[in-house]
Amino acid sequence: MKEIELYIHTAEHREPKLLKIDEDATVEDLLKRIAPEANGDIHLTIEGEEEPHDRHRKLRECGIKHRDHIGCHRCRKVAVAVFYNGEQNRSFAPSATIEKILHWALRTFGLTGADALDKVLRLPEAPNEVLPESAHIGSFVKPHTCEVRLNLTGKVEVNG
Amino acid sequence: MSPDEALFHAHLEDAPFQAGVDFAKWALHGEVATIVWPHPVLWVQADEDLVAVGKVFLRFTADGYPQAAPTACPWDMEKNCRLDPALWPKGPGNVTKVFNPGWNNGVALYAPCDRMAMPGHESWEPQFPNVWWRPSSTIVVYLDFVHSCLNRRKYAVA
Numbered sequence: 001m002k003e004i005e006l007y008i009h010t011a012e013h014r015e016p017k018l019l020k021i022d023e024d025a026t027v028e029d030l031l032k033r034i035a036p037e038a039n040g041d042i043h044l045t046i047e048g049e050e051e052p053h054d055r056h057r058k059l060r061e062c063g064i065k066h067r068d069h070i071g072c073h074r075c076r077k078v079a080v081a082v083f084y085n086g087e088q089n090r091s092f093a094p095s096a097t098i099e100k101i102l103h104w105a106l107r108t109f110g111l112t113g114a115d116a117l118d119k120v121l122r123l124p125e126a127p128n129e130v131l132p133e134s135a136h137i138g139s140f141v142k143p144h145t146c147e148v149r150l151n152l153t154g155k156v157e158v159n160g
Numbered sequence: 161m162s163p164d165e166a167l168f169h170a171h172l173e174d175a176p177f178q179a180g181v182d183f184a185k186w187a188l189h190g191e192v193a194t195i196v197w198p199h200p201v202l203w204v205q206a207d208e209d210l211v212a213v214g215k216v217f218l219r220f221t222a223d224g225y226p227q228a229a230p231t232a233c234p235w236d237m238e239k240n241c242r243l244d245p246a247l248w249p250k251g252p253g254n255v256t257k258v259f260n261p262g263w264n265n266g267v268a269l270y271a272p273c274d275r276m277a278m279p280g281h282e283s284w285e286p287q288f289p290n291v292w293w294r295p296s297s298t299i300v301v302y303l304d305f306v307h308s309c310l311n312r313r314k315y316a317v318a
Contacts, residue, residue, distance in 0.1 A: 007175055018175040067182050117312055118253060129289050132304065134179065156287055158257050158270060 004059070004066040008034060009047075009095065009136040011073055011143075027062065028055040034072045045071045045095040047136070052076055052093075071095025073138040075146035080137060082121070084109045084152040094138025098131045105152050118155040127151065164225040165197045171226075171298040186303045189217060189237070198223035201235060204303055206310035210251045216310065217243075218269075222299075229275035229293035230302060231268045234259065242266065254309045273302045 004023045007016035021030055031042045043052035046062070047069035053062045064070065073094035081089050082105045090108075092101060098121055106116045120130045123140060131140070131150070140148050161169075169192055171177055180186045189201040200222060203215045219235035219242075234243035245261035260270050268276035272284040273293040285292040291305045 007179055016175045016179060018178065067178075069179070126289070128286055132290070133308075134183075155253070157254050158272065158284070158288075160281055160283055 004064075006030075006059075006064065007067065007069040009069060009071045009139055010034065011094075011138055011141055014132065014135050014139045016069065021059070023060045023064070023066075024058050026056055026058055027053050030059065030070075031055065031072060038074070041074050042072050043074070043076055043094075045073070045093045047071065047095045047097060048100075049095065050093050069095070069136075071136050071138050073136075073141070075138065075141060077146065078137050078141055079147040081147070081149045082108070082152050083124075083149070084111075092137055094136060094141065096137050097133060098135050098137065099133035101137060101150070102133065102152075105150075109152065119152055120155050121150045122153055124149055124151055127153075128156075130155070162197070164223060164227075165195070168197075168200065168222055168225050168299065169195075171300070174298070174300075176298065176300040177303075180300065180303060180307075185307050198225070201237070202299075202303065204306045204310060206249060206307075207251075207312065210249045210255055210310055210312075216249060216306070218306070220299075220302075221275075225299075226297055227295045229273060229278060229297075230299065231275045231277075232302065233266065233268055249310060251310075251312070253312060255312075258306070258309050269306070271302070271305055273297065273305055 002023045003020050006019050008019045009016045027044045031044060035042050045052045071094045075094050077091040078094050079091050080101060081087055088108045102121050122129060137148055184205055186202055186204045189203055198221055199219055201217055201219050203217045205215050208214045217235040217237050218232040220230045220232040222230040234248055236243045245266055248261050249259045250256050258270050263270050264276060268274050270277050272288040272291045
């Protein structure tokens with residue numbers, strides 16, 4: 001038995017939690033520890049991957065390693081709308097990082113060089129708060145939805 | 161061990177700090193047992209066009225943590241003193257504003273999470289709600305702000 005630590009990202013918290021688990025545990029074992037009451041409505045997706053893993057597979061068989069970042073979320077995909085000079089849409093795994101979405105948004109809106117340097121993503125309802133780039137998009141999904149709307153804006157510099 | 165030091169140690173074990181260590185974004189200099197409280201030294205990774213050696217060492221003063229905000233200044237590890245102003249990071253955006261040795265005699269960073277900079281800058285609280293130091297903040301707030309200042313090139317996608 002080899003125990004590994006995993007960074008677990010969920011809809012409930014913007015910051016991950018560290019979880020110790022046997023690498024021979026199944027996806028189902030892990031999900032039951034994260035959300036015992038979920039009854040199969042939670043999916044596990046590795047950060048950087050697009051599709052959830054089958055529940056019967058062992059973590060090791062899924063390629064999950066010590067200190068990997070894992071998203072555990074009821075949404076299989078999150079519909080992301082980004083607003084800048086217009087609107088762009090794309091679906092991401094809930095385990096997609098804000099950094100990944102920022103890069104996609106910069107490319108999609110054709111922002112490069114100095115125009116891209118100072119851009120950040122924010123929620124419309126919290127217009128002063130910069131979303132942390134290491135967070136998962138699934139952590140910003142509201143209950144009963146699988147969508148997130150984001151504003152691509154300039155970074156504010158410290159002055160005053 | 162005092163409560164402030166114990167909480168600081170606990171936050172070094174938590175996932176947000178450890179995730180940054182795993183990504184080589186920051187780390188404690190030395191071992192936890194070698195911290196000379198209240199002055200832990202940590203480093204933050206930086207773009208090499210901003211800092212030639214690729215990282216900045218920060219010597220914190222963190223008494224009262226986390227009720228009181230910490231303060232930090234760039235540190236010369238070899239000479240065990242404040243970093244020569246000529247060697248402070250320089251660059252566009254926030255870099256030269258945050259790393260400003262001409263401000264307050266160069267004893268601290270000009271940052272919304274630094275206890276020396278916060279007084280008189282209350283307008284920063286609504287401007288930087290996730291950087292403004294609160295008793296619920298952890299050292300990761302400070303490190304993440306510095307890391308975001310010192311890592312800009314990755315956004316300039318081709």
